[in-house]
Amino acid sequence: MLDHLIENATVVDGTGTSARTADVGILDGRIAVIGKVSEAARTREDASGLVLAPGFVDPHTHYDAQLFWDPYATPSLQHGVTTVVAGNCGFTLAPLRPEDAGYTRRMMAKVEGMSLAALEQGAPWTWRGFGEYLDALEGRIAVNAGFMVGHCALRRYVMGPDAIGGQPSDAQLASMVGLLHEAMDAGAWGFSTTQSSTHSDGDGHPVASRHARPDELLALSRAVGEHEGTQIEAIVAGCLDRFADAEIELLAELSATAGRPLNWNVLTIDAAVPERVPRQLLASERARKAGGRVVALTMPVLAPMNMSLGTFCALNLIPGWGPVLGLPVPERIRRLADPAVREELLRHARSEEAGVFRRLTDFGRYVIGDTYSERNAGLTGRVVRDIAAERGQDPFGCLVEICTADELRTVLWPMPTDNDPASWALRAETWRHEDVLLGGSDAGAHLDRMCGAPYTTRFLGDCLRGRGLVGLEQAVKMLTDDPARLFGLRERGRIQEGFHADLVLFDPERIDAGPATLVHDLPGDSPRLDSRALGVRAVWVNGVEAVREDAVTGAVPGKVLRSGRDTRTVATK
Structure with a gap:
């Protein structure tokens, strides 16, 4: 007997092939059968007129802290996101020495716009090693989550305050590499770092990873290549505009040294600056020649960030x-x-x-x-x-x-300056590039400034009833199978028999995101921007209903996805 049967759905399976009407049966957390199903089921629902798609994969979030007080990763889960990638930009909460917890909280509050009160009151801060951090989340989250190891945390753990401005000794670099190995043995997805001039800590100093020289970055990247199912995520100063020649070479070399894909955030597309896209994609061309792969993340919607002359922005x-x-x-x-x-x-x-x-x-x-x-x-x-x-x-x-x-x-x-027809035409063209991936929501960060999490539903609504730059089947593939393949997710990203039952059921006539509104629901009554999901009937994570009609059910069926076990190595060429 099936656990649940979804009948008469318009199945868009994530591969890009044409939609078809079918029943989909769920058993023991997996997709058991697709087609005309006569098997009995404990529960069933008629999905006539609704689209059933794989759960969406958000490749760039900062839910590292929020998952402790909000296991549902709201609002991402309501907008159909069933897997999130965190630990980006070199910022993670582990490894962590107890005496550095205060510094880490203040850094995250400054550099990622997180509420300091929420960080202080909402997370336990009881871990030390990266494996302990992952274990603290295991069994209590509603989404699937994978985590990179942040360079800033590695440096701070080994070098202490000298991580700001200092260079590691040979022994200290060996310790950093050893810590990274330990983290990946425990399931970390790889290594993230930032060299961006916009990233400063709570004291106003450049964050620790900005002081690293190329030999340090290459040593850590080499370690990534020794583990199954791992990645690199890197931010450099030119990510927001145009790369310098040295940055192009660095990104390509980091990927080629590891033999792993490297992704960066975010490719800004504006027809008023037509030379930007080809310049940024030179990093991908250079990486392929060197035996690596560099992937640019770009948002398929405009997610405005508010400003204030009174607070840091x-x-x-x-x-x-x-x-x-x-x-x-x-x-x-x-x-x-x-x-x-x-x-x-x-x-x-x-x-x-x-x-x-x-x-x-x-x-x-x-x-x-x-x-x-x-x-x-x-x-x-x-x-x-x-x-x-x-x-x-x-x-x-x-x-x-x-x-x-x-x-x-x-x-x-x-108001965005790049909301013109020429910029949207350039976006549609750029999305077709083999080394461009949709994503970059920053969900979990800058909570009172922006709300990027709903990009999935807003993009689908625009495809179905707006600009129509991409067809439904291709749009779903770009949100599901494409990121799943980049990260090597095992048996996720498609509606296929035997795959994990991460699913989104939505009304194609209504799918969209509501306007961002300010709510005060963080620990310490801190504010954040939220957005309702429109037209999403239900979301399943590992076969368990996690959302019904924009409301979380209270179930926590998500898994901490660990490298090797839940991800496989992806070829860079």
Whole structure:
């Protein structure tokens, strides 16, 4: 007898082949039968008119901490994501010395925008080794989760405070390599690192991995190649804009040295900068020639990130802006009121050195979000350009005046500059490249600034009822089988007999994501942005119903996926 039978579904199996109407039976956590099924089942449902797809795989999340207080990885699970990849960008919670827990929490709060109160109150912090960290999650999560080992954690564990600014001795490098081996023996998926100039710790210093030289990175990558089913994830300064020649060579060499795929985040596609995509994909071309594979992650939807002059955000990363926006609020307000200071900030923002952050400099296109003063009543939802015209001000001066009235608490939403037909046509073309993969949600990070987790349902809705840049079968493949194959997931990513029953049932006429709304449901009453899943009837993880009509069921059927056992090695060529 089957555990559950889904009847008359439009099955889109993840391989890209045409949809077909079929019944799908689940038994003992796996897909037992596909076709016209007459076998008895404990429960059954009619899925006529609904699409049944494999569970979606999100290749870039930061759920490392959130899974402790939110085993459902919301809102990803409601949006059909059944497997998440975490431990990215060089940031993990293990290995960890007890005396470094405070530093790690403050670093994660700064660099990944996590709530410090939630980190302090929501996770147990009882582990030391990476295996202990994985064991702490085993049996209590609703999604499948795989974890990379973060370079910053390795360095801090071995070098202590000297990890910031220091270089390891031969013995210390050997210890780091040994720790990485131990972590991968315990099931870590591989190694992640960052060299990005935007990543600083809670003290404002460049994070530990940014001080690593190529020989250290290569030694750690070599260790990755000694374990089954492993990967590398790397961030360099040029990821957000354009790689330097040395970065292209480094990414290719790391992958070729390990003999493993390397992915990076995120490929920004904008028709106004047509040279960016071919430049970034040179890393993939160079890697293939060297015997490796470098894969670019890119988002298939626009996931705006809000800003604020009162708290750390992307505006702080514009060259020349950090010293002003890092001042105490009263002094910050005083400096911003000076027209000469504002002019200097604009000069920096529009210079070549600002790189991709120039996208944020058209302040007239900003939309006012939440406000906190009587003077700003009625401004929420309005565009700064219109307000500035009414007041006879320049847009940036107008924006500063609005924020000052709220003591810089005003929420600002920059309107995307790359939402034009030419940029969407370029995206559709780029998605067809063999070394481009959809993903990069950052789910679990920057919780009060952005909500990238719903990209799966929003993308499908756009494919079915919007731009239609990709057909349904191909869109599902891009969200399921493609990432499953990159990470070597064993028997996941497709609707196939014998595969794990990770499934999403949705209404093709309704599938979409609701608007992002601010909720206060983190430990310590901290805020985050959330988004409802529209049109998702149900989600199964390992054959167990985890979501029904946008609500979690309370079941925790997810597994900690471990390298070797749950992932296999993928050829780089």
